[in-house]
Amino acid sequence: DQQVKQNSPSLSVQEGRISILNCDYTNSMFDYFLWYKKYPAEGPTFLISISSIKDKNEDGRFTVFLNKSAKHLSLHIVPSQPGDSAVYFCAASANNYGQNFVFGPGTRLSVLP
Amino acid sequence: ETGVTQSPTHLIKTRGQQVTLRCSSQSGHNTVSWYQQALGQGPQFIFQYYREEENGRGNFPPRFSGLQFPNYSSELNVNALELDDSALYLCASSPETGAGYGYTFGSGTRLTVV
Numbered sequence: 001d002q003q004v005k006q007n008s009p010s011l012s013v014q015e016g017r018i019s020i021l022n023c024d025y026t027n028s029m030f031d032y033f034l035w036y037k038k039y040p041a042e043g044p045t046f047l048i049s050i051s052s053i054k055d056k057n058e059d060g061r062f063t064v065f066l067n068k069s070a071k072h073l074s075l076h077i078v079p080s081q082p083g084d085s086a087v088y089f090c091a092a093s094a095n096n097y098g099q100n101f102v103f104g105p106g107t108r109l110s111v112l113p
Numbered sequence: 114e115t116g117v118t119q120s121p122t123h124l125i126k127t128r129g130q131q132v133t134l135r136c137s138s139q140s141g142h143n144t145v146s147w148y149q150q151a152l153g154q155g156p157q158f159i160f161q162y163y164r165e166e167e168n169g170r171g172n173f174p175p176r177f178s179g180l181q182f183p184n185y186s187s188e189l190n191v192n193a194l195e196l197d198d199s200a201l202y203l204c205a206s207s208p209e210t211g212a213g214y215g216y217t218f219g220s221g222t223r224l225t226v227v
Contacts, residue, residue, distance in 0.1 A: 004155070034215065036218075041220060042220050043117065043203055043205070043217075043218030043219045043220045043221055044156070044203070044205075044218045045218070046215035046216065046217070049215060089155050089156070091155075100158045100161075100169055100171060101156075101158060102158070103148075103155030103156045103157070104155050105153065105154050105155050106154075106155055
């Protein structure tokens with residue numbers, strides 16, 4: 001039973017446009033969420049996080065939105081660049097001690113020039 | 114400042130054998146977590162070590178064990194290997210235990226069990 005779902009295995013976006021990656025979760029105890037980006041043959045790279053006391057967190061071109069009532073979060077990338085092409089993982093934790101992050105299966109983003 | 118390094122990068126083992134994977138954490142990081150990533154899936158948490166003590170464990174059997182050394186490097190040991198253990202094993206380090214630190218991952222060890 002997947003507790004963290006990323007229902008779009010892949011997404012293609014034109015350079016300069018907005019990329020929206022979605023993530024849904026089932027465990028209402030999750031209160032901290034992260035997004036990671038992974039290039040082939042490299043480990044995941046931390047992008048941005050959000051705690052449940054917020055509904056938005058912004059860092060440069062990356063913004064994460066959290067809707068706790070819908071158990072849904074999304075990552076917006078504006079403007080999208082070809083270097084953003086990677087697999088994006090959503091991860092959730094039920095506490096703030098980092099012992100156990102539950103990852104989604106990932107969404108492969110392709111930004112077309 | 115070096116990142117997280119893992120060795121070896123690739124490994125082939127036979128079912129029933131034992132394997133040790135190694136991880137050097139990023140300088141200044143005292144927390145190491147290990148994850149297993151099967152093909153087409155997200156990473157799954159195995160366990161975490163904080164200042165040489167196990168600090169949380171995922172849903173993995175006891176044949177998955179670990180160690181953290183005084184320099185905060187870490188090992189993952191898997192006994193009695195099974196075919197389903199074939200996966201990418203990722204090590205992640207952090208300056209402290211806590212989700213807010215955004216763990217730094219290594220490139221992983223690709224283990225194939227035949």
